Amino acid sequence: METPQNEQFRDSIATVDTEGKRSWVYPKKPSGIFYKYRTYVSYFLLAILLSAPFIKINGNQFLLFNVFERKFNIFGFPFWPQDFHLLVVSMIVGVVFIILFTVIFGRIFCGWICPQTIFLEMVFRKIEYLIDGDRGKQIRLEKQPWNAEKIRKRLLKWFVFFVISFIIANVFLAYLIGGDTLISYITGNPLDNINTLISLTIFTCVFYFVFAWFREQVCIIACPYGRLQGVLLDNKTINVAYDYKRGEREEGRSKYKKNEDRESQGKGDCIDCKQCVVVCPTGIDIRNGTQLECINCTACIDECDHIMESVGYPKGLIRYASEDNIAKKKPFEFSARIKGYSAVLLILIGILVGMLFLRNDVEARVLRLPGQLYQHKENNIISNVYTYKVINKTTKDINDVSYKLLSHKGEIKLVSNHHFLIPKQGIAEGTLFIEINEAALQGDKDKLEIGVYSGDKLIETTITNFLGPRSYR
Numbered sequence: 505m506e507t508p509q510n511e512q513f514r515d516s517i518a519t520v521d522t523e524g525k526r527s528w529v530y531p532k533k534p535s536g537i538f539y540k541y542r543t544y545v546s547y548f549l550l551a552i553l554l555s556a557p558f559i560k561i562n563g564n565q566f567l568l569f570n571v572f573e574r575k576f577n578i579f580g581f582p583f584w585p586q587d588f589h590l591l592v593v594s595m596i597v598g599v600v601f602i603i604l605f606t607v608i609f610g611r612i613f614c615g616w617i618c619p620q621t622i623f624l625e626m627v628f629r630k631i632e633y634l635i636d637g638d639r640g641k642q643i644r645l646e647k648q649p650w651n652a653e654k655i656r657k658r659l660l661k662w663f664v665f666f667v668i669s670f671i672i673a674n675v676f677l678a679y680l681i682g683g684d685t686l687i688s689y690i691t692g693n694p695l696d697n698i699n700t701l702i703s704l705t706i707f708t709c710v711f712y713f714v715f716a717w718f719r720e721q722v723c724i725i726a727c728p729y730g731r732l733q734g735v736l737l738d739n740k741t742i743n744v745a746y747d748y749k750r751g752e753r754e755e756g757r758s759k760y761k762k763n764e765d766r767e768s769q770g771k772g773d774c775i776d777c778k779q780c781v782v783v784c785p786t787g788i789d790i791r792n793g794t795q796l797e798c799i800n801c802t803a804c805i806d807e808c809d810h811i812m813e814s815v816g817y818p819k820g821l822i823r824y825a826s827e828d829n830i831a832k833k834k835p836f837e838f839s840a841r842i843k844g845y846s847a848v849l850l851i852l853i854g855i856l857v858g859m860l861f862l863r864n865d866v867e868a869r870v871l872r873l874p875g876q877l878y879q880h881k882e883n884n885i886i887s888n889v890y891t892y893k894v895i896n897k898t899t900k901d902i903n904d905v906s907y908k909l910l911s912h913k914g915e916i917k918l919v920s921n922h923h924f925l926i927p928k929q930g931i932a933e934g935t936l937f938i939e940i941n942e943a944a945l946q947g948d949k950d951k952l953e954i955g956v957y958s959g960d961k962l963i964e965t966t967i968t969n970f971l972g973p974r975s976y977r
Contacts, residue, residue, distance in 0.1 A: 517724055517797060518787035528646070529720060529787040531629070532639040532779070536806025545616055546626040553619065557678035557686070563899025563928070569679050575929075581860070582897050582929065586867050590859055597852045602729075604845040606736045610743035610794075614729065615801035620714075620722050623672065625785060625801065628665060628715045635661045639782060665716045666708070673707035720786045724797050737794065739827040740839055744800045746780075746791045746822050747830050748772075757791075760815055773817050780804035780822060790822060866902065866926070867895045868956045870936070870968040878971045884942045886972050893933040894956060894964075896926040904959045907936065911953035912970075914940035938970060945972040 521527045559566040561580030568577035576583040576591060583591050605613060614621055635657055636642045648654055677700070678686040689697050714722060723730060737743070751757060751774035753767075760775035774791065781789045783804060786797040790804045802824075809819040828834040838846075870892045879887040896902050906923045907916040918924070919935040926932040938952065949969055956964040 518789075519721060519724060519797075527787070529785065530639045530642045530646075531785045531787075531803070532783040532807070533633050534783050534801075534803040534806055536802075536810060538802035538806050542616060542802065543626060546622045549617065549619075549622055550626070553622075554675055557675060557683040565683055567679060568682060570681060572680070584867075584895060584897060586895065587863065590856070590863065593852065593856045593859065597849065597856055600845065600849045600852060603732075603736060604842070604849055606732060607738075607741060607842055607845060609800075610737055610741050611730065611733060611798065611800045614723060614727075614799035615744075618799075620727070621799060621801065624715055624719060627668060629785075631664055631668075632661060635664070662716065666712055669711040669715065670704075670708045672711050673704050676707055676711075677704055720797075723799050724786060730796050730799075733794075733796065738839075738841070739831075740837070740842075742824050742826050742829075742836060743794055744790065744798060744802060744805060744822065745794070745825045745827070745830060746774075747820070747825065748791070748793075749830055751791065751821050773812070773821055775811070775815060777811055779807045779811055783807040794827075864964055865896070865898045866956065866964045867897070868954075868964045868966045869893045870907075870954055870966050872969060872971070873935070878973070880973075881939065885939050886942055886945065886970075887937050887939045888970050890936050890938060890968065891933065892936055893931060894926050895931050896928060899928050901928050902926040902958050902963070905932070905963075906957050908955045908957060909938070909940075909952060910955045910965065912940050912944050912950070914938060914944065916954070940970065940972075942972065945970070948972050948974045 519527050519529060556567040557565060564580045564582050565577045566580055568575060570576065574585045578591075578594060602613065632642070636645055645654060645657065674686060674690075681700075689700055694701050718726075750772065752772040754770035755772070757772050757774035757776045758766075760777070764771075766773065778789075780791065781787070783806075784790065785801060785803065786799060788795050788797045790798065805822050805824075808822040812819050812821055826834075826836065829836070870890050873889045873891055876889050879889075881887050892907070894905065903925050904923050905926055907918070909916060915938070917937045917939065919937075924932055924934070940950075949971055952968050952970050954966050954968060955962050956966070
């Protein structure tokens with residue numbers, strides 16, 4: 505079946521030519537109100553992104569994803585392996601939020617918040633505009649032979665790109681190993697941490713490859729989020745959209761002619777200047793409709809508004825709008841789909857908040873030593889041997905820690921000292937014996953409730969099993 509002429513653009517992507525080779529995109533430097541707002545948002549997010557590994561709340565790193573030691577901090581809240589269920593619920597909340605946001609606003613996340621877009625458009629491209637010039641100068645520079653000017657500009661750009669990639673790699677590493685650890689590595693001898701230096705070099709090369717060469721291909725080819733649009737977007741979703749009703753009318757688009765009455769001739773307001781195409785960072789024509797490659801960066805809105813203003817036509821030919829808004833003039837409304845996602849999100853947030861409030865700063869486990877039976881001692885005393893582990897999730901040492909039996913009369917004896925210390929964000933573990941008189945036992949397996957105390961303050965309770973003689977059932 506032949507593809508209609510106006511749908512042939514969907515058979516290929518703008519960054520690949522007819523021979524299957526990379527078609528390099530040289531977007532025009534954007535300007536306008538949306539670009540100004542995007543710049544403010546981007547710089548704010550860049551400040552957070554670059555500083556988050558070095559900001560601490562109650563002694564906890566603001567954001568930490570230490571997969572090596574299985575330690576995670578989300579907005580200053582520490583998550584240990586024992587809190588994995590909280591981390592899972594947090595991730596589910598994030599996924600549902602992105603889905604809801606996409607259903608309402610399309611791929612606006614990609615254009616305004618995504619780190620890939622922020623670094624590429626607000627850091628690397630701005631440096632490129634500064635060194636190579638705008639679109640026309642970049643194209644001419646690419647075509648000209650390797651003379652002194654081209655070599656100088658290329659080496660300068662590549663060097664700056666590599667330095668910035670190295671900085672990004674350091675920040676990325678700080679999220680994985682911690683800001684304090686990274687600073688200690690930087691101030692120390694690099695040869696003392698050769699493995700870290702190798703990892704840092706690999707990350708730097710990856711970021712350099714992405715931002716210096718792969719670029720928009722990440723959004724078009726590699727990122728799975730763009731593929732989600734096909735199942736999440738509908739006619740009510742607000743996207744960066746071309747108003748084809750106004751732009752085409754009966755006779756379609758045509759070049760601008762001064763003092764022409766286009767409306768009486770049935771011509772659309774689109775003057776076919778193609779400025780929305782040359783300013784697009786992914787090289788698409790927004791007039792073809794919603795496309796996989798569109799990242800909702802609003803560059804085409806700013807450029808089209810500028811052209812419309814210069815020829816005396818109303819702005820908004822390209823704007824944030826839904827298909828229903830353009831075709832049927834319908835205002836935005838909360839559909840059943842949006843209400844459903846919103847309800848699920850609110851329920852999940854409620855569950856997460858409840859779990860966070862119920863979460864303890866100290867977690868204790870007392871487990872019987874595998875393969876060991878009870879021991880009979882003098883005066884009808886039954887003894888069991890256990891291993892214990894206490895996790896301190898706070899940023900302060902917990903001193904004078906001891907165990908006490910809460911459910912039975914008996915005695916707990918630690919192999920080392922009776923009182924011990926749990927280091928901040930650390931673990932205390934060891935061996936202990938629990939001794940109980942046979943008369944206090946209900947059967948051959950009793951459940952014991954044990955209290956963990958810091959001085960006289962109860963900080964945690966835990967349950968374990970105690971074995972006794974079968975005759976005492």
